[in-house]
Amino acid sequence: MLQQLAGRLLTQRWALRPTSSIQPTHRAVRSAYTYRWTTPNQRVTQTLRRYSSTSSGQSEHKVPPFDQTEQVVSFASFLLFGGTFLYMTWRPSPVRGDAGNDSTPTLDSLSRTASLADSHTQESLPEAPLTSLLNQPLTGEVLPLAEYYPYVLVGGGTASYHAIRAIKEHDPEAEILIIGDEPLPPYSRPPLSKEMWFTQDQAKRRALRFTDWQGREQPLWYHDISAYRLVRTHPDHGTALVYSAQQTTKAPLLLAEHRVTDLDVEKQIVRLDNQQVVRYGKILLATGGTPRELELAEDLPENLREQVTTFRDVRDYQRLETTADRAKHIVVVGGGLLGSELAYALAAGRKLRVTQVLPETNVLHNLLPRYLAEWTTQLLTKGGVKVVTQQSVTNIRAATPGSQPESADSRQLRVELSNGDVVEADHVVQAVGIEPNVTLAKRAGLETDTTHGGIVVNAELEARRNVYVAGDVASFHDVLLGRRRVEHYDHAAQSGYLAGKNMCGARDAYTHQPMFWSDLGPNVTFDAVGVIDASLHTASVWAKPAESEGSTHSEEYGQGLVYYLRDSRIVGMVVWNLPGRIELARQVVLRGEFRYKHVQGLTRMFNIHQLETSSSA
Structure with missing residues (x-):
């Protein structure tokens, strides 16, 4: 047996x-x-x-x-x-043509799946500036944003998307308001440092599409904009936030490019960056994290700031994609997963000269045993990446003092290292980790984790009555491994789904590894x-x-x-x-x-x- x-x-x-x-x-x-x-x-x-x-x-x-x-x-x-x-x-795992994204996220279906695009997703996002995607004309009856919603999701990423799935599964008639600061519907981030760089068709990349490991063409987003009721200001309606009533009645409302500035957990209200107040029944905080920057980056003159960037979201990817089309040499600062993936992708996928600078002795120093980290570093070197270890960036300046940027081919930057070496490059990408976004939680008086970072939650991912937290920003207690905060896709999807389910009345504990x-x-x-x-x-x-x-x-x-x-x-x-x-x-x-x-x-x-x-x- x-x-x-x-x-x-x-x-x-x-x-x-x-x-x-x-x-x-x-x-x-x-x-x-x-x-x-x-x-x-x-x-x-x-x-x-x-x-x-x-x-x-x-x-x-x-x-x-x-x-x-x-x-x-x-x-x-x-x-x-x-x-x-x-x-x-x-x-x-659901058959792609049958259920797609509308199935429960089983462990298998999320294991190595960065794109979970539904089979009914409209695949027609235009190749246009992201902001223009939200400026579609309002048709038919126009309604103002309501004063109350039973479910409010703060953050427009993977955790919120899977929370929507859970809520709709357990409360199909639910009115859901998503508030995110990006000009796109929820999408998957992992391909931004992986598959996108190895997709050969430039038109596909610019349309935010990629070829996955099974050879299938995928969109970056889970559902396109037509699956949401877009909430926005419109010239015909002054400063009021409105949406078209002709869109699918029970579709989630998406308020993009806006932030929640204040949260009152006693009165159960949020204040938006336009000062509008919305009451909620249950709220999910899936605010993710903000990329860390080198201290010296904050003091760079404006003309250099555009060439020393972080990498986190679609806008960062598009900036780097445009730069990679013109650049010859890029410096990547950071030896973790993101920095190493980007360095390899730019060298192998885009055939650029890449120098990776890190303070540790090897890439993935904090993750892998030393012998394996050494071997991985050697492989990156063979793949075309010049790995500079045990060094930090001490200064970044224009190659010619006083020169103004003209083209990326002019080698505008001199990157000075702690050992005195100077690397001339066209662009610098900072990949040195993230800081969990806890500002809103602190203002609301929620408990934050001073050791691991993030917002402290109980086993049901609840930080306070009717306040749930998921994704990168959640500090949760693992019964086996102790208190943890995890910054990975699988955790965002699974914790988002469980939080959404518990927002509908369940009391399930988060036990996923x-x-x-x-x-x-x-x-x-x-x-x-x-x-x-x-x-x-x-x-x-x-x-x-x-x-x-x-x-x-x-x-x-x-x-x-x-x-x-x-x-x-x-x-x-x-x-x-x-x-x-x-x-x-x-x-x-x-x-x-x-x-x-x-x-x-x-x-x-x-x-x-x-x-x-x-x-x-």
Whole structure:
């Protein structure tokens, strides 16, 4: 029974993703593992030794590496109970042509899906300045914005979009008002640093469309503007906010390019930036974050400010896209996920000279064990990125003092580094993290998290009576891992959906373990779940290449697993070049009881020696 169940889970539950690095063909079964045990900020490399942490290969850990009796019991228990739970509760991802975005966001459907465009989405957003998209003529009867709405969503991103889905599912007649500061309906951000740069058709990119990993053309937005009732000012109606009554009656109202300036949680009212007041029944704060900037960037003269930008939303993407068409050399500041993805995308996707500057010793320094971060840095270098480590930007000035910008080809900027080196470039992109937007919450007297940042919520994602929080700005308590704040797409979608559901009367706790993914070249594509922190102990298992697959004189990290350990307990996992395995990794973390000594048995479940073929291969 266990064997049948395990086989069913491995062959049916996870459809594999073909990538540039993992072709949908059978690989030769490899005969050995490469094991690694790393301590924080320490590299230990001993091939074909099981988790030793000394050069002699002797383990210094008091716990025996593998207690075979307990391993077998734990392994069987996990297969039986965890597998049975997955099999009984799993629902297939919706067929794109049937349900699209109107289905509940199951774990599988959100795992590596940055675009969830509905099959009925109108795919006709014009190639025009974003602001003009909101200036469509009002037709028929025009109504003013009401004084009260049962559901008000502050923020127009992924969390709010999935909250709308949940509300409409549980309260189909609901009137929903979305207030966002961008000139677009809710859209997916991950493609802005990934697929958009590798979409070859310029017309598609300018229309905010991209080709996904399955070769399908996708729009960036979830539903286009026609799916919303647009609220805006109109010359014929003075300064009043109005909308057309001819649009779909029960469609959500979208008030774009506006902000909420004040929130009164006792009176349940919000004040808009035009001073209009709206009462609410339930409110969702999904305000996301604001990109951090280098301190020196704030003091730059106006003519240089346009060439030293941050990267967060569609407008930032469009500015950088325009710059990339003219530029020859771009500097990316930051060694995290966003900075590394952008650096690789600009170098490999747009064939530009790219210099990546970071204060750490390697890219992804805070996420990956040191040996793996070093290897990833080397791969980025081979991909055309000049990675400058352990340096910071100390000054940015015009290449010729007093010169005015004319064209990006004139190398206008001199970027000075802390070691005295100077890099001449056309543009600088800052990718140094975000600050959660908590200003509104602080004014309203809501509790904020001084350690992790964000707005403190309970298990139901509620910050105060009738006030819910989701996405990047939510500081929530994870029963297994403690208080956390997560800045990833999967968390925004899942927390937004649960918040919307609870706004309709449910009292469900947020127990989801968010995942994230990254693609950093033809040999680096990984998924991660749980606490991914390089300061933790890690245990890694790698499939050793067969003799015929390459030289044995250099380390190669093809397919493998990295386990993150806190007090010897597995609290996070990175699944490296193994598409389709992240849900199994999520269940390992969710169990909360697997330890270092179980690693070998768990690894067998991931079948890292052999990649299955998809049904279409």
